[in-house]
Amino acid sequence: MQVHHCYVLCLNTKLKRVDIIDSSSARARNIDKYREM
Known part of the structure; x- marks a missing residue:
């Protein structure tokens, strides 16, 4: 479970x-866009 949790965090x-x-x-x-205007 800890490895899976770390993978989700990454x-x-x-x-x-x-x-x-x-x-x-x-x-x-x-x-x-603003510069063009």
Whole structure:
């Protein structure tokens, strides 16, 4: 059970990192849009 729990935790941290990367890239795109205007 402990190994499975650790695996789930590792998966969650990876997913969170992906979410952070996606949100930061989305912010960069929004900034580019504002610059074009």
